[in-house]
Amino acid sequence: MNAELPDTPHMITRVLRAARERHGLSTDQVAERCGVTGRWYRALESGRPRRHSNALLTTVSDVLDLSEEEYLVLYRLVGTQDLPAKVMAPQASDPVPxxxxxxxxxxxxxxxxxxxxxxxxxxxxxxxxxxxxxxxxxxxxxxxxxxxxxxxxxxxxxxxxxxxxxxxxxxxxxxxxxxxxxxxxxxxxxxxxxxxxxxxxxxxxxxxxxxxxxxxxxxxxxxxxxxxxxxxxxxxxxxxxxxxxxxxxxxxxxxxxxxxx
Structure with a gap:
């Protein structure tokens, strides 16, 4: 029987919330600075599965002053998937060159x-x-x-x-x-x-x-x-x-x- 995932925040939630709180901002303040609705930003921070453009994620990154690694987490989870499927999910049997x-x-x-x-x-x-x-x-x-x-x-x-x-x-x-x-x-x-x-x-x-x-x-x-x-x-x-x-x-x-x- 598969173990159920504990009810814990998504990694993207942890990253964005920590960055937002570093700057003492509310979700509505971040949304306003990003030029999006509060509902949109809260959906992003909650980790709802959806893909977003690099330009929009860059705006969020600039507003929250994300580090390079924080932005990488953001991009990997909700950025545009522009890599081939083999790169995203290679076969376990792929031999090492x-x-x-x-x-x-x-x-x-x-x-x-x-x-x-x-x-x-x-x-x-x-x-x-x-x-x-x-x-x-x-x-x-x-x-x-x-x-x-x-x-x-x-x-x-x-x-x-x-x-x-x-x-x-x-x-x-x-x-x-x-x-x-x-x-x-x-x-x-x-x-x-x-x-x-x-x-x-x-x-x-x-x-x-x-x-x-x-x-x-x-x-x-x-x-x-x-x-x-x-x-x-x-x-x-x-x-x-x-x-x-x-x-x-x-x-x-x-x-x-x-x-x-």
Missing amino acids: PRIRTFVEGVEPWGAYLCDYRWDVLAHNDALARFFPWIKEGVNIAEWIVNDPNAPANLINWETDWALPMIAQLRLHDEQWKNDSRMQAVTQSILSTAVGRRLWSSPELPTLSYPAAETTRQLRGLDARRYDVSFVPLMPLQLPWYRFMAVMPAWRSPATVTRTR
Whole structure:
């Protein structure tokens, strides 16, 4: 039986409401500045499914002074869909091109992996397995972070630094790819657990879905030491549904990860 989605605000609601409240504006004031009716703007902020022109979304962005990432959330959920269907919902069986696989496996000394927008691991290198021995092709990153009982012991500040940002990303992708059966299966897997449902509805859920590359997080290695790392995301231009991730030390030496005593 599928788990029901908790009654929580849409990601677009969280982004627009937070931006509006930063400026101390009511919905009617935003609507007036955008040149639209209050009813139209409230429908937009409520997350009702409808597509809008780039010009109109740009106006909303300018009025609310949205950051680049906030605008990206707005566009991805209600902007004009001008990308091919294959890009919006590629098949799960699409093979990883050999050169991209070779690149991922050859990234050293840092850990690296390739996943799709569903967080299914498609390729990884040996260096990553030294931090995440559970990693293998077919494993889902989101499900492991939220559902695996070992994750809180391996990921320092598990809930605030790892699980909640992951849930914020999941909610965005869940809304964007509602017709993707695999994406929905991942969501249902996480919502089938009490922890997943609690995090999904958490008032501490980040408004922004993707932590900046400069964000430092800690994990516990196989040697039981704490390591400070940053995750640097990249997207192959010809394969925009792929996510390449490099796990880099938080300091500048390329050979050694900073160790926290």
